[in-house]
Amino acid sequence: SYSYSANLFFQSLNLKLNNESTSFLGLAPIFSDTTKSGKTLATNFIPSKRSIFDSTKVKRDVIVNGYQLSELPGTESEVKNIYNLFEKNGKSAEIKLHQAASETFVKNTNLKKYRYLHFATHGLVNSEKPELSCILLSADTLNKEDGILLANEIYGLEMNAELVVLSACQTGLGKFKRGEGLVGLTRALMYAGTINVLVSLWEVDDASTSQLMSNFYEKIFLDSKKPLNKNLREVKLKMISEKTYAAPFFWSPFIFVGK
Numbered sequence: 001s002y003s004y005s006a007n008l009f010f011q012s013l014n015l016k017l018n019n020e021s022t023s024f025l026g027l028a029p030i031f032s033d034t035t036k037s038g039k040t041l042a043t044n045f046i047p048s049k050r051s052i053f054d055s056t057k058v059k060r061d062v063i064v065n066g067y068q069l070s071e072l073p074g075t076e077s078e079v080k081n082i083y084n085l086f087e088k089n090g091k092s093a094e095i096k097l098h099q100a101a102s103e104t105f106v107k108n109t110n111l112k113k114y115r116y117l118h119f120a121t122h123g124l125v126n127s128e129k130p131e132l133s134c135i136l137l138s139a140d141t142l143n144k145e146d147g148i149l150l151a152n153e154i155y156g157l158e159m160n161a162e163l164v165v166l167s168a169c170q171t172g173l174g175k176f177k178r179g180e181g182l183v184g185l186t187r188a189l190m191y192a193g194t195i196n197v198l199v200s201l202w203e204v205d206d207a208s209t210s211q212l213m214s215n216f217y218e219k220i221f222l223d224s225k226k227p228l229n230k231n232l233r234e235v236k237l238k239m240i241s242e243k244t245y246a247a248p249f250f251w252s253p254f255i256f257v258g259k
Contacts, residue, residue, distance in 0.1 A: 001196070001229040001256035008190055012258050015195050017115070017162055023092035024217075025111070026079035026118040027101040029138040029147070032071040074206035075120035078167065081214040082118065089221050103147050104140040112160040117194070118213070120167040123185060133185050135166065151188040159193035163228060166199050167213055186257050196228060196258030208250035212239065229256045 003009035079095045086093030096105060101121070111117065119135050126132040131152040139147035166185060186197045212235055219231035236251040245251060 001258060003257060004187060008187060012190060012195050015160075015193065017160065017195060023114050024082065024086050024094070024116040024118065025114040026082055026093070026095040026120065027106070027137065028072070028075040028079045028095070028097050028120040029101040029136065030072055030076050030098055031122075032073065032098075072121065072206060074210045075167070078120050078210035078213050079118060081210070082217045085214070085217050085221060099138045099140075102138040102140045103145040103149050104143045106137060106149060106157070107145070107153075112158055112193070114159075115162050116165070116217075117159065117161050117163070118165045118167065120213075123166055123200075125185065130187075133188075135185065151185055154185065154188035155191055157192040159189070161194040163196045163198065164189050164194040165213065166197065167204075167209055190258065194258070196256055198228075198232070198254055198256055200253040201255065202253050204253050205245075205250055208239070208245040211245065212236075212251060212254065215239075227259075232256065 003012070076097060079097070083093050083095045096102070119137075122136040124134050124136065126134075131150065133151040135149045135154075137147045137149055139145060166189075186199055189197050215235045215238065216232055219226075219235055220228070223231070232254065239245045239251045
C-alpha cells in the first residue's frame with residue numbers, strides 16, 4: 001500500500017472508524033439507461049424500494065471535454081455480484097444503478113453510514129488542474145447537477161469509510177506538488193474521511209475488473225481480519241494462476257493508498 005505524503009498518512013492514522021457499520025454502497029451509472037428513473041436495490045436499508053424496471057434500453061451519450069465515453073455494461077454485474085455477497089452474509093448493502101447512481105444522490109445522502117463505498121464508473125484525471133479531476137455519475141437536470149463529481153466537490157463530502165473503491169481508469173493519477181505528493185481524486189477522498197482508497201494507474205478492462213472486484217470482496221468476507229491490501233494481493237495471484245486474466249494489464253493497475 002502507498003501514501004502520497006506523510007501528512008496524508010498521518011491523517012489516515014487519526015481517523016476513527018465507526019466499527020458498528022459494515023454496510024456497502026455501490027454506484028454504477030452504466031451509461032445505458034432505461035426509460036424509467038433507474039434502479040435501487042437494498043438489503044437492510046430500504047427493502048420496500050426493491051423494484052423491477054423496464055429493460056428497454058436507450059443509449060445515453062456521455063461527452064466530456066469533447067470525448068464520447070463508452071457504456072460500461074460490466075459495471076452492472078460488478079456491483080450486483082458484490083451486493084449479492086453482502087446479502088448472502090446478512091450485511092447491509094445498497095446499490096444505485098443507471099440514473100439512480102446520480103451526483104444528486106451522492107451529495108444529499110449520509111455517506112458516513114457506509115463502511116465500503118464503491119464507484120464503478122468512468123474517472124477522469126486532470127493533471128494540470130487536479131481540482132477538475134472527476135468521477136462521472138448520472139446527471140440530474142431537475143436539480144441542476146451535470147453528473148460530473150469534481151475533486152473540489154469531493155473535499156466537501158463527509159465520509160467515515162474503511163475503503164473507497166474507484167473502479168475506473170487512471171483514478172490514482174494526479175499532479176505532483178512538492179511536499180504534498182500527488183494531488184487528485186485520492187487525496188480528495190481521504191480528506192473527505194476515508195482510511196483507504198483502491199485506485200487504478202491506467203486504463204482498465206471492464207470484464208477483468210468486474211471479476212477482480214467480486215473476488216476481492218469475497219476475500220473480505222472469508223477473512224475479515226486480514227489487511228485489505230493482502231486480500232487484494234491474493235486475488236491478483238489467483239488471476240495470474242487462472243490464466244484468462246494473467247497478463248499484468250488486467251490486475252496490476254489497482255493499488256491501495258492509505259494504511
